[in-house]
Amino acid sequence: MRTRYAVIVVGGGHAGLEAAWAAANLLGRESSVALISIKKSKIGTLSCNPAIGGLAKGQLVREIDAMGGLMGLIADATGIQFKVLNTSKGAAVHGQRCQSDKHAYARVAQAMVESRPEIDVIEGTVEQILIEGDEPKRAIGFRVATSEGEFDLRAPAVVLTTGTFMRGLMHTGEQQTPGGRRGEEAAYGISGSLSELGFELGRLRTGTPPRLRVSTIETDTLDLEFGDEDPFAFSELTPGGWQVGETVCDRFPLLEQVGCWQSRTSEVSHELIRANLDRAPMYSGYLAQGPRYCPSIEDKVVRFRERESHGVYLEPESLESDWIYCNGIATSLPSDIQDEIVKGMPGCAEAEILQYGYAVEYDMVRPHQILTTGQTRRVKGLFLAGQINGTSGYEEAAAQGLVAGINAALLSRDGEDSYEAFTLDRDQAYIGVLMDDLVTKTPREPYRMFTSRAEHRLILRGDNAPDRLTPIAQELGLLSQSELGRDRWRRYCERKAILDRGRELMRTTKDGEKTIEQRVLEPDFTCEHLRELLTSELGEQPRGIWLTLHSEARYAPYVERQRREIARSADLEHRPLPDWVDYMSLTAMRTEAKNALDRYKPTTFGQASRLEGITPADITLLSVLVKRARAERGA
Numbered sequence: 001m002r003t004r005y006a007v008i009v010v011g012g013g014h015a016g017l018e019a020a021w022a023a024a025n026l027l028g029r030e031s032s033v034a035l036i037s038i039k040k041s042k043i044g045t046l047s048c049n050p051a052i053g054g055l056a057k058g059q060l061v062r063e064i065d066a067m068g069g070l071m072g073l074i075a076d077a078t079g080i081q082f083k084v085l086n087t088s089k090g091a092a093v094h095g096q097r098c099q100s101d102k103h104a105y106a107r108v109a110q111a112m113v114e115s116r117p118e119i120d121v122i123e124g125t126v127e128q129i130l131i132e133g134d135e136p137k138r139a140i141g142f143r144v145a146t147s148e149g150e151f152d153l154r155a156p157a158v159v160l161t162t163g164t165f166m167r168g169l170m171h172t173g174e175q176q177t178p179g180g181r182r183g184e185e186a187a188y189g190i191s192g193s194l195s196e197l198g199f200e201l202g203r204l205r206t207g208t209p210p211r212l213r214v215s216t217i218e219t220d221t222l223d224l225e226f227g228d229e230d231p232f233a234f235s236e237l238t239p240g241g242w243q244v245g246e247t248v249c250d251r252f253p254l255l256e257q258v259g260c261w262q263s264r265t266s267e268v269s270h271e272l273i274r275a276n277l278d279r280a281p282m283y284s285g286y287l288a289q290g291p292r293y294c295p296s297i298e299d300k301v302v303r304f305r306e307r308e309s310h311g312v313y314l315e316p317e318s319l320e321s322d323w324i325y326c327n328g329i330a331t332s333l334p335s336d337i338q339d340e341i342v343k344g345m346p347g348c349a350e351a352e353i354l355q356y357g358y359a360v361e362y363d364m365v366r367p368h369q370i371l372t373t374g375q376t377r378r379v380k381g382l383f384l385a386g387q388i389n390g391t392s393g394y395e396e397a398a399a400q401g402l403v404a405g406i407n408a409a410l411l412s413r414d415g416e417d418s419y420e421a422f423t424l425d426r427d428q429a430y431i432g433v434l435m436d437d438l439v440t441k442t443p444r445e446p447y448r449m450f451t452s453r454a455e456h457r458l459i460l461r462g463d464n465a466p467d468r469l470t471p472i473a474q475e476l477g478l479l480s481q482s483e484l485g486r487d488r489w490r491r492y493c494e495r496k497a498i499l500d501r502g503r504e505l506m507r508t509t510k511d512g513e514k515t516i517e518q519r520v521l522e523p524d525f526t527c528e529h530l531r532e533l534l535t536s537e538l539g540e541q542p543r544g545i546w547l548t549l550h551s552e553a554r555y556a557p558y559v560e561r562q563r564r565e566i567a568r569s570a571d572l573e574h575r576p577l578p579d580w581v582d583y584m585s586l587t588a589m590r591t592e593a594k595n596a597l598d599r600y601k602p603t604t605f606g607q608a609s610r611l612e613g614i615t616p617a618d619i620t621l622l623s624v625l626v627k628r629a630r631a632e633r634g635a
Contacts, residue, residue: 001146002120004154005034006412008141009405010126010190011161012037014071015386015397017044017109019159019405021070024118026409028481033119034153036144038165038184040123044074044109046394047164047181048208049325050102050317053234055085056449057395058096059430062465064398065235068478068485070112071398072234077252078104080319081260082231091551092458093451096232101255102317108252116482122146122153127189129197130154131379137197139382143189156415157408159374159383161401164206166191166363166388171281172356173334180362182355191363197379199369204390204446205361207296207330210338213352214322217314222261222347225313231257232543236466236491237484249484261314265297265329266344270308272337273301281332281359294392294448296359297329297341312345323354332359364390367438368600373421374404374435377601380416383408389438392446399431400438406476422476425573427456427566429469440600440610456562458555463547466492467499498541502549505537506530520553572619573606577626580633586625593618 007023009016012035020035027033037043052075053061065072079098086093113119124146132140141154165180165187178186195201233239239246239254246254273280280298295303300310312328331338335356342348367389370376374383385404386397403422411419424432433454438447451457460468470479470492479485506517516533519525527543527550538545552559583589583597592613602608609619 001122001148001151002031002034003151005120006032006155007157007159007405007408008034008036008153008155009159009161009408010036010142011163011165011386012040012043012121013045013047013161013163013386013397014394015161015163015401015404016159017113018064018069018071018398018401019161019383019385019408020113020119021116022068022402022405022478023159023409023412024116025068025478025481025485026406026476027118027413030117031120034122034155035113035119036122036124036126036142036153038123038125038187040110040121042106042181042184043113043121044106045181046100046102046105048206049315049327050100050105051097051315052079052100052394053095053097054395055093055095056430056451056453057393058085058094058234059451059460059462059465060395060399060434060449061096061234062462063429063431063469064395064402065237066465066469067402067473068488069398069402070109071395073237073249074105074108074112075100075234076238076254077108077248078255079231080255080258080316081227082233082257083227084232090554091463091547092461092555094462095451096234096462098231098234099227099258099260099315101319102323103320104255104318111251124151125187125189129158129190129193129379129382131197136380137378138380156412157381157383159385159401159404159408160190160388161384161386161397161404162187162190162388163397164360164362164387168360168362170358170360171332172358173279173281173332173337175334180360182358186362194363194365199376199378200366202364202366202390203361204364204387204443205359206294206392206446207332207357207359209297209326209328209330209357210342210353211317211355212314212324212326212342212348213354214314214316214324216350216352217261217324218347218349219261219314222263222314224259224261226259227257230543236470236495236544237488249487256319258316258319260316261347263312263314263345263347264309265301265312265341267308269341269344270301272340273298273333276333276337277302279334279337294330297331298333314347326357329357331357333357362387364388366390366442368440368442370439371421371603372403372423372432372435372439373407374400375407375411375421381408381411387446390443390447391434391438392448396434396447396449399434403431403435406478424469424472426454427459427562428472429465430454430460433460436607436610440602440607441612442600456566458558458562461551463544463551466495467548495545498538498545499548502534502538502545503552505534506549506553509533509537517553520550526550569606572609573604575605577602577604577608578630579603581626581629586622588625589618589621593622597622 085095168180385400
């Protein structure tokens with residue numbers, strides 16, 4: 001077995017996939033990246049709802065794709081229902097979403113990884129993090145247990161993406177089963193290693209609903225809802241005209257589209273749930289904090305007592321199986337109660353439950369202990385990404401994996417003394433918002449991305465993700481090592497030329513007494529109107545081109561105002577804070593401010609300004625005290 005790599009990634013979930021893929025894109029050398037997974041067959045598994053994207057999450061997927069990542073490609077190749085959410089509002093808050101084929105998603109993910117000679121997939125479990133040095137400590141690899149025995153794998157940079165597996169424990173009522181996912185064992189060695197290294201660990205939980213057999217549901221009695229007739233692809237590499245059978249990146253055919261059925265819970269079930277709350281670990285207080293914005297049915301029944309029912313979407317998990325995902329009734333209640341809840345739903349009186357819902361609790365690392373690169377402050381060369389940092393969702397995990405994989409590869413390639421960290425600012429990407437939020441706000445519940453978290457969301461639209469980020473990816477070298485990357489850059493250049501020509505036409509072409517650019521500002525002027533006016537000059541173009549031209553012009557006055565605000569705050573945002581400052585010794589500062597600064601150790605004044613408990617007056621005083629400390633240190 002090969003024992004030395006440039007980068008080692010632990011975990012084959014969405015964070016691990018993007019980390020390994022990004023590192024391979026940057027390094028471009030055969031067998032330079034090791035991807036360790038407990039089971040190779042579980043790489044790319046959609047553990048909960050087989051769906052990608054949604055409000056704000058769709059923007060993350062588009063950004064990952066613009067940076068040369070995997071998720072958008074896999075989602076397009078395996079989606080069985082596509083829909084853009086929130087279309088009654090402006091394009092800045094639209095949310096692309098697709099229901100994916102669970103089995104196809106994992107299969108395509110594994111095929112993509114196997115297509116890269118840079119990535120070696122190793123089946124095994126991590127028993128220990130290998131460390132050298134004292135101050136600072138450095139991660140140099142892992143001790144891995146495989147079917148052939150234990151091996152030490154070494155690399156200058158390593159990425160941990162453990163998902164819900166660190167000391168994972170599943171709960172269905174009073175029944176407890178060790179594991180991070182149904183049918184898969186938990187990982188114990190990593191938690192012990194992290195604790196021994198002095199990391200502050202936390203405990204979070206999440207939940208999943210029961211799955212039903214579709215043939216036992218009276219689907220003809222339920223409303224059937226389909227996706228968009230003209231699906232919007234996540235990836236710039238997906239064909240513009242959506243036809244079943246066309247291929248994504250010349251390999252994977254687009255799949256048949258299906259509908260989802262609508263059902264609901266009943267008041268009788270609500271009474272039963274309220275009577276058995278003491279048997280629900282997710283609600284009884286026995287488990288750690290879970291996701292507030294993806295509540296269990298127990299939470300919903302208690303919090304919204306006035307509601308007689310709650311909607312449940314019955315979503316097909318795959319074209320290859322008869323499993324139905326019950327979106328809306330995540331639960332940790334005992335199986336006998338779950339039986340009654342399902343029977344009480346319209347169309348489900350005779351429904352067979354193939355898998356009961358359950359909660360899973362797991363260890364995480366409090367993310368104030370990482371930098372916005374994903375690298376830990378305590379151990380050099382050790383990067384964390386995904387649910388280990390307290391996030392919730394495939395998309396948030398994948399975004400962190402991308403950032404951690406890029407930085408691990410840069411550190412390995414350039415060496416610690418020459419390494420220049422890669423980060424994205426809050427005004428550059430939702431990914432930047434995510435990473436900044438993690439290091440300035442320790443999550444007490446699983447962190448989930450929302451458009452409301454991005455103060456510059458008019459700039460960070462899903463439609464312009466390639467315009468914002470693909471040039472950055474090209475400059476980093478993420479697109480030059482693979483055929484897919486070079487194709488992405490070629491398409492970006494073609495897109496840019498079309499957009500530049502379109503902008504010019506909008507400025508100079510009149511429709512009546514106004515230019516098209518002026519007409520776009522009228523409330524009833526749509527993308528379709530723009531297409532009708534410019535197709536003769538621009539030709540037939542993908543829907544994304546028209547959306548970007550329309551949105552740019554529609555938001556232009558507001559975007560200009562936001563850019564002025566960004567420019568005004570740029571000095572504060574990027575002014576570095578030295579890592580040698582002893583905040584607790586700053587006697588002139590308030591105790592609350594000192595405690596916050598000492599706990600989070602922000603790297604810039606901008607980060608410091610967003611810490612809980614920090615006021616503008618604290619930042620002004622901090623600037624004076626740091627300037628004085630620099631002078632004393634120099635003297």
